[in-house]
Amino acid sequence: MIVGYAVADVRAAEDRVRADLPEGELMQRAARGLAEVVAVRAEQLGARTVVVLAGPGDNGGDALWAASFLDGPDVTAVGVAPRLHPEGRAAARAAGVEVVEVEPDAETLPGRVLEVLAAADLVVDGLLGIGGRAGLRGAMTAVVDAVPDTAYLLAVDLPSGADPAGEEPLGRAPAVVADETVTFGMCKPVHLLPGTEAAVGRLTVVDIGVETDVPPVVERLEHDDVRSLWPVPGMGDHKYSRGVVGVVAGSEAYPGAAVLCVTSAVESGAGMVRYVGPGRPTDLVLAACPEVVPGPGRMQAAVVGPGVEPHGCDHPDCADHQADHVRELLGGDVPLVVDAGALELLASWVAAGNRRQAPTLLTPHAGELARLLTAVTGEEVTRDQVEAAPVEHVRRAAAVSGCTVLLKGSTTLVADPDPTVPVRSQTDAPAWLATAGAGDVLAGLAGVLLAAGLPPRDAGSLAALVHGVAADVANPGGPVRALAVARAIPVAVARLLGR
Numbered sequence: 001m002i003v004g005y006a007v008a009d010v011r012a013a014e015d016r017v018r019a020d021l022p023e024g025e026l027m028q029r030a031a032r033g034l035a036e037v038v039a040v041r042a043e044q045l046g047a048r049t050v051v052v053l054a055g056p057g058d059n060g061g062d063a064l065w066a067a068s069f070l071d072g073p074d075v076t077a078v079g080v081a082p083r084l085h086p087e088g089r090a091a092a093r094a095a096g097v098e099v100v101e102v103e104p105d106a107e108t109l110p111g112r113v114l115e116v117l118a119a120a121d122l123v124v125d126g127l128l129g130i131g132g133r134a135g136l137r138g139a140m141t142a143v144v145d146a147v148p149d150t151a152y153l154l155a156v157d158l159p160s161g162a163d164p165a166g167e168e169p170l171g172r173a174p175a176v177v178a179d180e181t182v183t184f185g186m187c188k189p190v191h192l193l194p195g196t197e198a199a200v201g202r203l204t205v206v207d208i209g210v211e212t213d214v215p216p217v218v219e220r221l222e223h224d225d226v227r228s229l230w231p232v233p234g235m236g237d238h239k240y241s242r243g244v245v246g247v248v249a250g251s252e253a254y255p256g257a258a259v260l261c262v263t264s265a266v267e268s269g270a271g272m273v274r275y276v277g278p279g280r281p282t283d284l285v286l287a288a289c290p291e292v293v294p295g296p297g298r299m300q301a302a303v304v305g306p307g308v309e310p311h312g313c314d315h316p317d318c319a320d321h322q323a324d325h326v327r328e329l330l331g332g333d334v335p336l337v338v339d340a341g342a343l344e345l346l347a348s349w350v351a352a353g354n355r356r357q358a359p360t361l362l363t364p365h366a367g368e369l370a371r372l373l374t375a376v377t378g379e380e381v382t383r384d385q386v387e388a389a390p391v392e393h394v395r396r397a398a399a400v401s402g403c404t405v406l407l408k409g410s411t412t413l414v415a416d417p418d419p420t421v422p423v424r425s426q427t428d429a430p431a432w433l434a435t436a437g438a439g440d441v442l443a444g445l446a447g448v449l450l451a452a453g454l455p456p457r458d459a460g461s462l463a464a465l466v467h468g469v470a471a472d473v474a475n476p477g478g479p480v481r482a483l484a485v486a487r488a489i490p491v492a493v494a495r496l497l498g499r
């Protein structure tokens with residue numbers, strides 16, 4: 001698991017360690033670790049010229065000290081600050097590194113700066129670190145703009161101009177987009193949250209002996225975590241002990257959602273899948289998955305909502321009561337995955353003052369999350385607002401609904417109603433997975449994990465990881481349809497379990 005700590009907690013942890021170390025030792029550790037990574041990359045890339053960009057704070061100090069440790073490539077430093085880190089600058093100069101200084105509000109860059117940047121094979125961005133506000137200004141922007149596209153851009157601690165807290169999304173103001181980021185001791189939210197992580201590139205963590213016992217604010221499951229979380233059956237297990245999943249999905253108008261959700265649940269290894277729905281989807285479900293038992297019965301968890309029309313199906317042949325089945329389950333004590341059409345039913349139910357006591361995972365996309373928040377709080381929330389601040393909104397939805405909320409997107413976020421519990425942020429899916437029906441498959445997968453007894457936060461984040469890997473297994477590097485993702489789940493799980 002990768003974890004990210006709040007910037008204030010990182011600073012407190014660094015301060016505690018620094019107090020017991022000789023002056024400057026912690027920065028030396030960071031700079032030596034940074035210089036080692038730069039040297040390895042320079043060698044791998046055949047980079048002969050390295051330019052180090054240094055800003056006014058300790059991030060610039062790290063970069064200047066690292067410049068002093070580099071031997072091999074031809075190194076130049078460009079400082080953009082009223083005053084550079086004094087010891088760092090002195091060390092770089094003493095090591096023979098040319099340090100060119102630029103006034104932060106200079107309107108044009110000195111010719112020498114343009115010249116060295118134009119020739120750079122590798123650029124180390126030490127303009128701003130965790131003390132930086134989002135967005136580059138003045139000469140910093142000009143310097144970053146002058147970095148050639150061909151240069152490998154390696155950021156120190158975080159890409160300059162990105163919000164260290166990961167809240168302010170990229171794109172509103174200039175920021176470095178790095179090929180790689182070398183961070184120290186602990187990851188920060190900027191490295192893991194959807195607003196900023198696109199600028200981080202490859203993430204390398206250098207150990208500088210800083211640790212903390214405070215809980216992180218963000219977590220990310222890695223492939224290695226699957227072995228400890230996935231419900232692998234034992235010799236004594238039978239279909240009921242493994243978990244029975246009910247699926248209330250599909251309608252006469254949208255039967256395909258039922259097929260996708262049920263196929264996913266069957267492929268994910270449910271002990272048994274019960275399907276509840278009207279005639280046509282039932283026939284299609286049974287034709288696709290003869291393992292399915294039609295009709296209601298005892299279940300350890302249920303998936304409700306894919307292809308369900310919250311106000312009833314207006315298809316002429318429809319005599320289904322899917323919305324009534326959903327309402328009944330909302331009021332009961334079976335753990336639920338609430339998706340698609342059932343989200344609207346849940347929102348009205350919550351707005352009427354009800355709260356679920358059993359584990360519940362809501363799986364909206366940004367538009368559904370906006371409608372859920374609007375319905376539950378009475379304040380208009382738009383899809384654009386959710387997309388601009390996804391962490392804030394997913395947390396709010398969890399708080400007001402009392403349910404765990406999984407916000408679907410290129411980064412999947414999973415928030416617990418308790419605000420002290422770290423948000424999970426998963427980026428396992430190829431962009432090809434943005435296709436109709438993928439959400440139905442995710443819901444089926446999460447339902448199986450909930451039925452096996454996983455808490456909703458684990459069920460949601462593990463389902464997101466496996467869903468992404470299954471898409472890749474189905475067709476590495478190319479287009480993928482939702483049904484192929486569902487069918488690839490068994491192989492994806494086996495690979496992740498290392499079997």
Ligand SMILES: NC(=O)C1=CN([C@@H]2O[C@H](COP(=O)(O)OP(=O)(O)OC[C@H]3O[C@@H](n4cnc5c(N)ncnc54)[C@H](O)[C@@H]3O)[C@@H](O)[C@H]2O)[C@@H](O)CC1
Nearest residue numbers: 014027030056057058059060128129130131132133135157
């Ligand atoms: N705290 C520690 O013990 C350690 C810190 N380290 C490094 O120190 C960094 C943090 O250092 P600082 O706290 O000095 O912070 P920064 O190096 O991020 O710089 C903060 C300075 O930049 C200015 N600034 C902020 N936003 C700006 C913007 N958008 N445009 C222009 N100027 C801006 C501020 O006025 C301030 O002077 C870390 O990211 C890391 O690289 C490492 O040396 C490891 C140890």
